[in-house]
Amino acid sequence: MKIIFFGDSITEAGRNVQDPADLGEGYVKLAAQKLRLLYPETQFEILNRGISGDRTEQLLLRIEKDVVEEKPDCVCLQVGINDVWHRFLIGVEVTPEEFRVRYEEIVRILKTTGARFFALQPYALNMDGMSRLRPFLTRFNGIIGEIAAREGMPVVPMDEIFTGVTQDILPSAFSVDGVHPTHRGCRYIADRVVKEIGSYLK
Numbered sequence: 001m002k003i004i005f006f007g008d009s010i011t012e013a014g015r016n017v018q019d020p021a022d023l024g025e026g027y028v029k030l031a032a033q034k035l036r037l038l039y040p041e042t043q044f045e046i047l048n049r050g051i052s053g054d055r056t057e058q059l060l061l062r063i064e065k066d067v068v069e070e071k072p073d074c075v076c077l078q079v080g081i082n083d084v085w086h087r088f089l090i091g092v093e094v095t096p097e098e099f100r101v102r103y104e105e106i107v108r109i110l111k112t113t114g115a116r117f118f119a120l121q122p123y124a125l126n127m128d129g130m131s132r133l134r135p136f137l138t139r140f141n142g143i144i145g146e147i148a149a150r151e152g153m154p155v156v157p158m159d160e161i162f163t164g165v166t167q168d169i170l171p172s173a174f175s176v177d178g179v180h181p182t183h184r185g186c187r188y189i190a191d192r193v194v195k196e197i198g199s200y201l202k
Contacts (some may be wrong), residue, residue, distance in 0.1 A: 002045040003197065004067055005031075006059065007078030007120070009180065010189075011050025011170055023048045026181065030190035031197075038194070038202055039171075047072075055082045055094060056102035063109050072115045074200060076193060077106065080122030080144065084136045100143050107151050116200050119144060120189065123159035125171035130178035156192045 004184035005011050005028045013026025023029040023046065032046045033144050049066040051058065059079050067075060083099050086092040110117045111157070121144065124130045139160055148155045162174055171178065181189060 001042055001074065002047070002070065002072045003074045003076065004047045004049055004070055004072040005076045005078065006063070006067055006103065007050040008054040008082055009050065009052035010081070011048060011051050011078045013050065013186070015048050015050065017051065020118060024050070027056065027186040027189035027193065030186055031193045034194045038198065040075050042201060050078070053082060054079065055086065056080065056099060058108060060102055063106060068109065068113055072113060074197060075110055075113070075117040076120065077110065077117060078120040079106070080140055081124065081137070084122070084133050085141055085179065086133060087136070096139055096143060099140055101105060102148070103144060104147055107147055107153060111151070118154040118156065118196050119148065120156050120193070121158045122158070123162050125162055125166055125175045125178045126177065127171040127178045140172055154196060156196055158189060160190065161192070
């Protein structure tokens, strides 16, 4: 089973982009380890195709090479936070309309591969001034939800999950800056990813 993790820095997690087999040190590596442990009879080929700083715009530019040409059986799509964060970080504003068009096109292309695919909801924990992202992130997650409902795409609700667990646990336990996950945050993401992929193996 060939699985591609397609996304931004949360997926990249320090991987060596010059080494196609490097999984990085984040949720992708943890998910790969757990999948192989839980399903020893399944031959997994797992590829990390996350690139730090990417928005939906950049994923569209490389989706053919990084996903379509690889002929995957399963794709985990993780993108969206930079479409929000970059308006504050580097002054690049992505309108809801632009985001919708690009996300829809990514999903359309993924459908042409014949692979099973699902999305990780972009998230921001309430720390280090991240509250300013909330109105935009809520809007963009709403758009993802609309597209997912129409296209039958599962969405792992990481924003809702992290919002829930940080009611009782400090956000710093799960993220170093409100976006990039700690090891504990990576475990939370990996567990949800493994659960979703596991549903395809039953």
